[in-house]
Amino acid sequence: MKIVITGPSCSGKTSIINALCELGYSVVPEAAREVIKKNKELGSKALPWDDFYTFELEILNKQLSQLKDIDDGDMVFFDRGIYDTIGFLIYKGFDAPHLNVEYDLVFYLEPLNSYHNDGERWEDKDTALQIGELIRNEYLKRGFKVIDLPAYSDNKEESIKMRVQAIIDAIKEHAKTL
Numbered sequence: 001m002k003i004v005i006t007g008p009s010c011s012g013k014t015s016i017i018n019a020l021c022e023l024g025y026s027v028v029p030e031a032a033r034e035v036i037k038k039n040k041e042l043g044s045k046a047l048p049w050d051d052f053y054t055f056e057l058e059i060l061n062k063q064l065s066q067l068k069d070i071d072d073g074d075m076v077f078f079d080r081g082i083y084d085t086i087g088f089l090i091y092k093g094f095d096a097p098h099l100n101v102e103y104d105l106v107f108y109l110e111p112l113n114s115y116h117n118d119g120e121r122w123e124d125k126d127t128a129l130q131i132g133e134l135i136r137n138e139y140l141k142r143g144f145k146v147i148d149l150p151a152y153s154d155n156k157e158e159s160i161k162m163r164v165q166a167i168i169d170a171i172k173e174h175a176k177t178l
Helices: 013-022 031-042 052-068 082-091 125-141 156-176
Strands: 002-006 026-028 076-079 105-109 146-149
Touching (some): 013 026, 013 076, 013 156, 105 125, 105 156, 125 146, 146 156
Parallel strands (some): 002 076, 002 105, 105 146
């Protein structure tokens, strides 16, 4: 089962992925963070603030490679999916490649009350929210049922715990329909 955790920047995706990993689930970290780190170390211009298109294509290639390594019977959580990358490309006005990638479940994390930038986020809060909606719409446009998860609480640990439980409950419900 391939499960995407998506949403705007700073919505808690990586925190949820880390919590799921701690519970023993298989996870795939966000490709963009890996690409940024690698390209900074190499001195490459394929970064969102220098060469956005090349950067996004590198992410897309990494994501496609990650998908090839997943066996159909495995349950794996992805910190962002292919259609997140498509949403970013559309936001910047680029034509999106035509892909047909299947996921079993898509969870959209609604924004948290706080937003902070780091060395890998290039967008401000308003931009992050706009891109988040484009991403959500890309999944919906392709026929995925998107399960929205609110923050539940201003307490970070409590919010993570509640979101993880909601994800696990939704997976159990989904499994009943298979």
